[in-house]
Amino acid sequence: MPDPLPRSADVVIIGAGQAGLAVAYHLARRGLTVSEDVLVLDRGPGPGGAWQHRWSSLTLGGTHHLHDLPGMSEAGLSFSSAPTDVPARDVVANYYGTYEQRHGIAVLRPVTVTEVTRDGTGYRVMASAGSAVSEVRARVVVSATGTWTRPRIPYVPGRETFAGRQLTTAEFVSADAFAGMRVAVVGGGTSALTFLDEVGDVAAQVLWFTRRPPTFHDEEVELSPERGRVAVAIQDEAARAGRPLPSIVSVTGLPRSALVRRLEASGRLERLPMFAEMTPDGVVTREDVPIPLDAVIWATGFRPEIDHLRPLGVVNDAGGVAVEDGRVRGEDGLFLAGYGPQASTLSSNRAARVTARTISELLASDG
Ligand SMILES: Cc1cc2nc3c(=O)[nH]c(=O)nc-3n(C[C@H](O)[C@H](O)[C@H](O)COP(=O)(O)OP(=O)(O)OC[C@H]3O[C@@H](n4cnc5c(N)ncnc54)[C@H](O)[C@@H]3O)c2cc1C
Numbered sequence: 001m002p003d004p005l006p007r008s009a010d011v012v013i014i015g016a017g018q019a020g021l022a023v024a025y026h027l028a029r030r031g032l033t034v035s036e037d038v039l040v041l042d043r044g045p046g047p048g049g050a051w052q053h054r055w056s057s058l059t060l061g062g063t064h065h066l067h068d069l070p071g072m073s074e075a076g077l078s079f080s081s082a083p084t085d086v087p088a089r090d091v092v093a094n095y096y097g098t099y100e101q102r103h104g105i106a107v108l109r110p111v112t113v114t115e116v117t118r119d120g121t122g123y124r125v126m127a128s129a130g131s132a133v134s135e136v137r138a139r140v141v142v143s144a145t146g147t148w149t150r151p152r153i154p155y156v157p158g159r160e161t162f163a164g165r166q167l168t169t170a171e172f173v174s175a176d177a178f179a180g181m182r183v184a185v186v187g188g189g190t191s192a193l194t195f196l197d198e199v200g201d202v203a204a205q206v207l208w209f210t211r212r213p214p215t216f217h218d219e220e221v222e223l224s225p226e227r228g229r230v231a232v233a234i235q236d237e238a239a240r241a242g243r244p245l246p247s248i249v250s251v252t253g254l255p256r257s258a259l260v261r262r263l264e265a266s267g268r269l270e271r272l273p274m275f276a277e278m279t280p281d282g283v284v285t286r287e288d289v290p291i292p293l294d295a296v297i298w299a300t301g302f303r304p305e306i307d308h309l310r311p312l313g314v315v316n317d318a319g320g321v322a323v324e325d326g327r328v329r330g331e332d333g334l335f336l337a338g339y340g341p342q343a344s345t346l347s348s349n350r351a352a353r354v355t356a357r358t359i360s361e362l363l364a365s366d367g
Pocket residue numbers: 014015016017018019020041042043044048049050051054063064065066067111112113114144145146147148169191305308337338339343344345346348
């Protein structure tokens with residue numbers, strides 16, 4: 001097969017998850033043509049963003065609520081009426097695929113972007129061998145690459161010596177793999193609670209470790225809009241200052257959801273302080289008490305996937321990027337969608353409209 005040809009466009013969107021698709025939709029509404037003026041690139045094999053890779057027992061409706069993409073109702077779809085008894089990964093892949101077709105958002109797949117460099121007043125987007133396009137030159141780059149392949153694991157002395165199984169949220173496939181095992185779940189967010197619940201049903205023992213004592217909001221069964229707003233504001237402040245983004249749960253705390261109440265009733269919500277070290281046999285507490293384990297699940301969050309932007313010098317030594325209203329500071333044509341304050345399906349939808357408007361104005365001012 002011949003090598004794919006380089007392409008050029010006004011706008012390149014890297015990533016076809018919620019954030020990238022929403023920007024593509026709003027650019028199309030402003031008169032840009034996807035496939036010509038706007039190229040959407042994605043590494044994944046099919047539609048669905050990171051959702052296509054999530055474990056099969058994860059469903060919508062209980063703990064997980066997705067906001068619809070803009071214009072999704074025109075495709076006759078809404079997550080609010082989506083089935084709650086089939087894997088979310090299938091529902092989201094199916095809905096996003098239908099959405100792409102309905103709105104003519106042709107996504108080039110697979111294209112793995114390796115680096116973005118400067119090219120005159122615009123950018124050059126390079127892709128790995130085997131991608132459907134080798135490089136794209138564009139005036140504007142929107143990086144909407146999410147976090148899924150950048151799980152965060154805290155430093156723990158001796159971690160590499162542990163002889164049991166270690167995996168992150170992104171590697172979790174099914175609780176069945178932990179039948180009869182002694183398992184530690186590390187992390188204070190919803191994924192950790194889900195693993196306590198599902199793994200706890202089949203494991204010989206499941207223990208829960210977190211760095212800080214979790215904060216439960218007894219009066220709430222789901223994240224309140226007010227707490228959501230505060231979380232967005234804190235993320236926004238960090239993004240503007242170019243600081244690494246704080247973890248969401250450290251900001252929001254945990255509502256006393258049905259899942260929390262179920263864990264409490266089953267006695268699995270007994271949180272232990274983070275262990276001090278790992279050994280081949282398990283972990284050792286701060287009081288020097290060894291706890292034998294067969295597996296450790298790191299549900300300790302994610303970092304943004306921004307390595308491809310490093311050649312531009314916009315990622316600082318702490319791993320942060322200074323971003324204001326979705327635009328990288330000092331780079332008029334570089335946008336981060338789904339980053340920081342935009343890292344929920346609700347906030348990324350709202351932000352996509354603003355990003356598309358800013359991009360249209362920039363292209364118009366270029367003439
Ligand atoms: C377990 C879990 C459950 C969640 N539940 C919810 C929930 O219930 N509600 C909610 O609002 N949010 C939830 N979130 C957060 C959720 O993931 C985001 O809100 C949203 O799905 C992220 O969309 P995104 O477009 O930013 O990223 P993603 O969905 O990750 O999409 C990024 C896309 O970029 C592509 N990509 C990445 N790097 C490259 C590259 N170098 N080159 C080319 N393409 C690339 C990927 O293939 C992917 O398709 C959850 C997160 C996790 C981890």
